[in-house]
Amino acid sequence: MQRIKVWDLPVRLFHWSLVVLVAAAWVTQEANLMDWHVRCGTAILALLLFRVIWGFAGSDTARFGRFLRSPAAALRHLSHLRRREADREIGHNAAGGWMVLVMLALLGVQAGTGLFSNDDGNTEGPLMHLVDKEQSDWLSKVHALNFNLVLGVIVLHVLAIGAYAVFKRQNLVRPMLTGTKAMEGEVVAPRLVSPVWALAALAAAVGIVVWVVGA
Template identity: 40%
Template sequence: MRERVAPAEIRARLWDAPVRIVHWALVLLIGFSWGAAEFDQMLLHRISGYVILGLLVFRILWGFWGSRTALFASFVKGPGRTLAYLKTLPNRSPTDVPGHNPLGAWSVLAILGVLAFQVTTGLFAVDIDAFEAGPLSDRVSFETGRQIAELHEASFTVLQVLVVLHVAAVLFYLVWKRSNLIGPMVTGRRRFAADPGLTFAPWWRVLATAVVAAAFAWFVSKGLRL
C-alpha cells in the first residue's frame, strides 16, 4: 500500500552536493587529523590539515557565490532575528526554514571560524624539538612557533565543545522538534509545506571554486613558494 502524503507537502531539493560533500568530508577529516596526531603520524596529520584548508577555502567562497542555501547572506541573521528564533524553541512544531535557522547559522560560523584558526595556527606551529613544523613556521621565531603550537592544541578543545553542541542540537531537533536534519544533509532533499523556490549554482562554478581552493591549499603547503 502506497504511503499517503498530504497534498500540500512537497519533497524539494535543499542542499547542493558541494555543501554536503564539504560537511561530511570535514566530519571525517577532523577525526582523522586528531587520530593521526594522537598516534604521532604527523605526515598524515599535515596532509589532512591541507585538505581541510582547501575545504574551508571552498566553503567560504561558496558562501558568497554558491547555491542559495549555501550563501552566508541567506542564512546569517542579526541578534534580533536570532533571539526571536530562540523563543520558538520550546514549541515542538518543526521549523519550516529552507536551510540553516538563525541559531544554526551562528553555529556554522563558529565551527568554520575555529577550524580556520586551527589550520592557520598549524601552519606556523613548531614542536618542542623543532623536528615537526608547519610550512610557514620559518616566518616566526622558535618561541613564537611554540606559543602558536599551544594555541593550536587549545583551539582543538574549543572545536570539540562546538562539535558536541552541534550534535546535541541535531538530537534536540530530532527528538523535540521532530525534524530530521541528518537525512537532508545526506540526500540533499527535505519535505516542505510548499515549494521553497530555491536556486542552485551551475557545476562550472563548483569546478572553478574547487580549482581555486585546491590551488590555494597547495601553495600554502609549499610554504607560499612556487
Template identity: 45%
Template sequence: MGKVRLWDAPVRLFHWSVVVLFGALWWSGENGKIDLHKTIGLVMLGLVVFRVLWGFLGGSTARFGSFVKGPGAVLTHLKASREGRAPTVVGHNPLGGWSVMVLLGLLALQVGLGLIAQDTDAVASGPLNHFVSYDTGDAAGEAHEVVFNILLLFVALHVAAVLFYLFVKRDNLVHPMLSGRKAFTQAVEQPTFAPAWRFLLSVALAAAFAGWIALGAPFSLEQAKQAWQAPPPSAEESYM
C-alpha cells in the same frame, strides 16, 4: 509542499568531509603521524577555503547572505521557537547560520595555527613556520591543542542540537544532509542552485591556494620551483 531539494552536493560533501577529516586529524595527531597529520591539515585548509568561496558563489541555501543574520534576528528566532511559532526556514535558521560561521572560524583558526606551529623540540613544524619566530611557533603549537579542545566542545554541542531536533522537535536534520532533500508540510520557496562551473572554479582556487601554502607560500616562480624540488629536512636538520 512535499520534498524540496535543500542542500546541494558541494555543501553535503563539505559537511561529511569535515566529519571524516576531523577524526583523521585527531587520530594522526594522537599517534604521532606528523607527516600524515600535516597532509590532512592541508586538505582541511582547502575545504575551508572552498566553503568560504561557496558561501559567495554557491546556491541560495549555501550563501552566507541567506543565513547570516544579526543578533535581533537570532533573538527573534529563539523567542518564536520557545513559543512554538517559529517560521519555516528553507536552509539554515538564524541560529544555525551562526553555528556554521563559528565552525568555519574555528576550523580556519585551527588550521592557521597548525601552519605556523612547531613542537617543543622544533623538529616538526607547519609549512609557514619559517615566517614566524621560535617563540611564536611554540605558542601556536600550544594554542593549536587548545583550539582543538574547543572544537571538540563545539562538535558535542552540535551533536546535542541534532539529537534535540530529532527527538524533541521530530525534525531529522541528518537525512537532508545525506540526501539533499527535505519534506515540508507547507508550500515553501524553491532554493536556487549554482551552475557547475562555479563549483569547478571554487575547487580549483581552493586547491591552488592549499598547494601554494604546502610549498611554504613562495612569492616567485623560482622560490616555488626550489620548494618543490627540495627534499624534506631530516629531524636533525629541522632541529638545527
C-alpha cells in the same frame, strides 16, 4: 507536503568531507602520525577556503548573506526550541547559521595556526620558517587550546541535532545526506548553482593552499 532540493551536492560533500578530515586530524595526532596530521590540516584549509568562496558565489542555501541573521533572531529561534512545529526552514535556521560561522572560524584558526606550529620534535608546520621559535611556540599553544573549542562546538552541534529530533521531531541529518526536505505548503525552491562552478572554486582553493604551503 512537497519535497524540494535544499542542499546542493558541493555543500553536502564539503560537510561530510570536513567531518572525516577533522576526525582523521584528531586520530593522526593521537597516534603521533604527524606527517598525516599535517596533510589533514592542509586539506581542511583547502576545504574551508572553498566554503568561503561558495559562501559568496554558490547556491542560495550556501550563501552567507542568505542564512546569517541577527543575533536577536538566533536567540528568538532558540527560545522556541522545545516547541514542536513543522520545519519551515529551507536552509540553515537563524541559530544554525551562527553555528556554521563559529565552526568555520574556529577551524580556520586551527588550520591557520597549524601552518606555523611545531611539536618540539621532528614536526614543523609548513610555514614555521616564516616566524621565529618563540612565535611558533605561542601559535602551537593556540593550536592546542583552540582544538578544545572545536571539540566543544562539535559536541554542541551534535546535541542540537538531537534536541531538534526529540523536541521538534525534525531530522536535520537526512537533508544533509539526500539534499532534499519535505516542506509544507507553497515553498519556492532555492536556486542551486551548477556543480561545475563548485569544481572551479575547489580547484582555485586547492591551488591557493598549495601555493601558500609551498611558498
